Structures are given as C-alpha cells and as structure tokens.
Amino acid sequence: MRTSTALSLCGIGLVACIGAAMAGKHLATAAPQRPPQQPTIDRSKVPQLEPVRAPADLGAEAFEHVRALTGFGPRTPGSPGWTQQLDYVQRHLEGLGLTVQRDTWTDRKELVTFTNLAARIPGDRDERIVLGCHHDTKCTRGHPDPAHNFHFVGANDGASGVALLLALAPVLQRARHRATIELVFFDGEESLDWAWNDAARALFGSRRFVKRHRDAQLLGEEPRIAALILLDMVGRTDLHIQEELYSTRRLRELTWAAAVACGHQQHFFQRAEAASDDHVPFLEVGIPSVDLIDLNGNPHWHKPTDTIENMAPASLQKVADVVLTMLPEVERLYVLGDG
C-alpha cells in the first residue's frame, strides 16, 4: 500500500515497495479512486471501553506462526513458500474445526494466479465482520533497480497479520458473538511493480473478494459485511500503529478507545497518515473499515531487515488486546445498529 502526500514520513515508500512516482505498498498521494482522506479524531472524546485481554500466551503463539511462515521463505504468488503458506493456514484453521473457502483465480491481464482464503466463525447473526490481512509478500526479484532485489521474508509485512489471525481464531471461537466473524487472508496486496502505481497492479485479492461479495449480494445469496478490521504489519518490536486516515472515523475512534482501555495507547495513533491498503476496495463500496497498520516511520518496511529478529510477541499481544476490546463495540454499532 502506500501513504499520503506531503507528510509522508514514509517517503520510505519511495525506496521500498513502490518506487518511482510515489510510494510503495503504502504511500498515498492524490489518487482519483481513493476514498477521501479525513482529519484525525479528537482523542479526548472517545467512549470508555472495557478492556478484553487476549490469553497471555497469544502473542507467543502468533510469534511461532510468524517463525513457521517466514521459514517458508518468500511468499510471492505462485512461489513454493506461497503454496506452503496456504496449506499451513488451511490446515491450522481446519484443525480448529473451521471450514476454509479457497478462492483461486488467474488474473487475465497479469497472468498471475492468486488465492484468497476465508473461514467463518458463526455468531448470532449471519452478517459478518471481516478480520482481514494479506498473506502475499512483496516481490523483490527481477526489478530493474538492483537495490530492489534482495531476499525478503516479510515477517511483519505479511506474516504478522496472518499469524495474528491464526492465533485469534480459537479465541474468537470460544466467545459468543453477535456477528459472524470472517477471517480473510487476501492474496496480491503487494504491487507487482516495485512502485505502487496508484494500486494499478496491487490489491488483487481484496478487490476480488469485494466484487464477489457484491455480486452474491445482488443475487440475494449473501448477508452483508458490516465492517472490516484489517491487520497489516502488526508485530514489530517498536510497534506503532498509525492513525490511518482513509479508515472510517468511527472505527478509528474505537481503535483508540480500545488502545486506551488496554493501556496500549503509546503504541497507537501517535502519528497519522493515510495508507492505501486492502481496506480501500471495502471503503469504495461503503463498508466501514479500519486499517491497523505500522507503516509510518517503519524502518524495516520492504527491507531485508523485515525479519523475525525485529518482531516481538508483546507487540502481537497488544494488537490482539485492542482487536478483542473493540470488537463487541463494532458489533454493537454496525450489526445491532445501536450507534
């Protein structure tokens, strides 16, 4: 994804994912199809929430998933590591008794085959709250600039979101939910070019997922998606989840309120910047969405140093706390309509 405009601390994107004209995975500039960037929230005016703590070993468990996933090597679409990772995720979820939907398709223009994975945890209602992440890693081979070619395992940028969803799955299964919780692992988030190119060659999996959802809804075959919580780069040792300015304001307020309730506020929203990510296709069709992303100022983004050595179980644990704390409120607002 990529971040926005002048305040792009993340001019790093320049070097990293996206290259030429603008920034990489996540640097946003003025982009016609992008949702409007919004002002920051008033952090002094947010609801008080009851903290919901993740089990004490959840961060460590997620960390072990990161170790396993990065052990597969790069997970670019079609690579051996990508295949191994898909099987790993599916096996883990099926081991929990969940049914995994595997959606594989070949992009006609790119001639690249992608796979999204999804699993639903039933709640009182069929309406879903999607917890999403991307599972592909940035391609760091074959680029014209030699500086863009290196061994890259995407410990944070890729594996952390996958790992956290896998560790959260049994916790979510044990709790009673008003909404159905759908875990979705998007493929093809990363730009095929080094440059983000205004997402022209990125966000393949989330675009596909939203389109299929909309088509099924038109046929009356699928309940609505009430909200999306996206996890991307959530395990760095020096965790900092920025306030992502395309994200729905109400969900940003809930994220901040949950961080405060859990005592994790120093790791959240100390900086603000828009980032183009898998939540954009959801926002484009009016689905409230929030991106929990540690991009702004992240020195390891799309660098060879995005390895498990720069990750910490405690960071994954903190994000899990915040997600579990905000989730009941997201259900109340967007599923029960108590907002």
Ligand SMILES: [Zn+2]
């Ligand atoms: Zn990336």
